[in-house]
Every structure is written in C-alpha cells, then in structure tokens.
Amino acid sequence: GGAPLGREVAERFVAVFPNVQIVQGYGLTESSGSVASTVGPEESKAYGSVGKLASHLQAKIVDPSTGEALGPGQRGELWVRGPLVMKGYVGDDKATAETVDSEGWLKTGDLCYFNEDGFLYIVDRLKELIKYKGYQVPPAELEHILQSHPEIADAAVIGYPDEDAGQLPMAFIVRQPGSNLTGQQVMDYVAKHVAPYKKVRRVAFVNAIPKSPAGKILRRELVQQALSMGASKL
Known part of the structure; x- marks a missing residue:
C-alpha cells in the first residue's frame, strides 16, 4: 500500500508463485474509493498498472504547467470526475478550490499516464518529483529499479539539496542479510x-526505511536524516 507495485517486482513474485494472481488498485480519500483496478486474470497480467478506470468515473491526463489534456502514453497529472468525487474539504474553501475545479474535476496530484489499451500507470506524486538541473526525476521509478536488485531488501529515493543542480537523486538502501x-x-x-x-x-x-502505517515512505524524515549525516559520511 501507499505506492505502485513495479513491473520488475511483480514479475519476480509471479516467477516464484505462478498460481497467485496479483491485483492492483488505485484510489484516494477524495474519490471516496476506487478510481481504477485490475479485474480478472487477464488484467492482472498488466504488471505495473493499477488497472482500468472504474465505470462510474471520467478521467484525463493534464499537463500540470499548461492545463492541456494529453494523449495515451503521455505523462501528466491525473484528473478524475464522477458522482463519488468529494464536494470539498469542510471549512476550507481555499483548499477545495485548489483541488476541485468549477467543472468538478478532482486534481489528484499524481503523475500518471494511460496506455493505448486504457490501463492506468502511476508514476509518482507530483510534489515528490526530484528537480535535477531542470529535469523531473520520479523517485518511485528509481525505487522500482533498486528493489529489483537481488541484494537490496528495500529502498527509498529522495532529492538531496544541491546548489548547482537543485536536487540530487539520493538512495537509502537496506541490504539483504x-x-x-x-x-x-x-x-x-x-x-x-x-x-x-x-x-x-x-x-x-x-x-x-521509515514508513507510515499505510506503507508510505516518510521522505521528509529521510531528507532530514540525509542532511544530518553530512556529506563526509555519505
């Protein structure tokens, strides 16, 4: 929970447990439940995807900087709309206006894309993207790669502050015994x-790796830990 399951990890699991069906899903508190999920054995084979959009929702991928709707395979912010999307945050009109637009579209804050077959892929949280020399680096993408290494038990990636580059991708690694x-x-x-x-x-x-009870990586704690370590210890 709390992060997408990468293709590499899913394929390694299936190689060991070929008769176990892996099901992924995606939703938010603000969507009152499921936005997408893999249904049935065929969809569950779309490793790395959280499945197809739920029948009661509309969705689009939007360029965060221009607001332009994007096509299949293009990465942008996922917006969803439907009867289960919240009306707003109680007592916080400002936060509501920032999250739900006048047409009822919920801005999820997640960087995603749909493929040509309508499968949804979660790349990362927009606010957690590492800004390296003007490029955007998704921590989750690097974490999936790291977790595919046989000697790595767990991994997390953060942006380490750097005067020249802005942020440097930094990995925290838990070695296998x-x-x-x-x-x-x-x-x-x-x-x-x-x-x-x-x-x-x-x-x-x-x-x-410090994580919340829901399994989300506590990146702020890792940033503080990195800064307290000092460059000489890294």
Missing part, C-alpha cells in the same frame, strides 16, 4: 537502466 553491496555498485546498477539525468548520485545504507 549478508550483502556487502557498495554505494558505487548501487549507482552503477541504476545507471544501466535510466537516462543520465535520472542516475542516483548519493547512497546511504540504513537498517530500515
């Missing part, structure tokens, strides 16, 4: 899978 994985090996592994601007540029090893 007995592993002697090094920071350089972690960075090299990610570099093989991503464009140069998405490369992990700092690594710290920890005993556990």
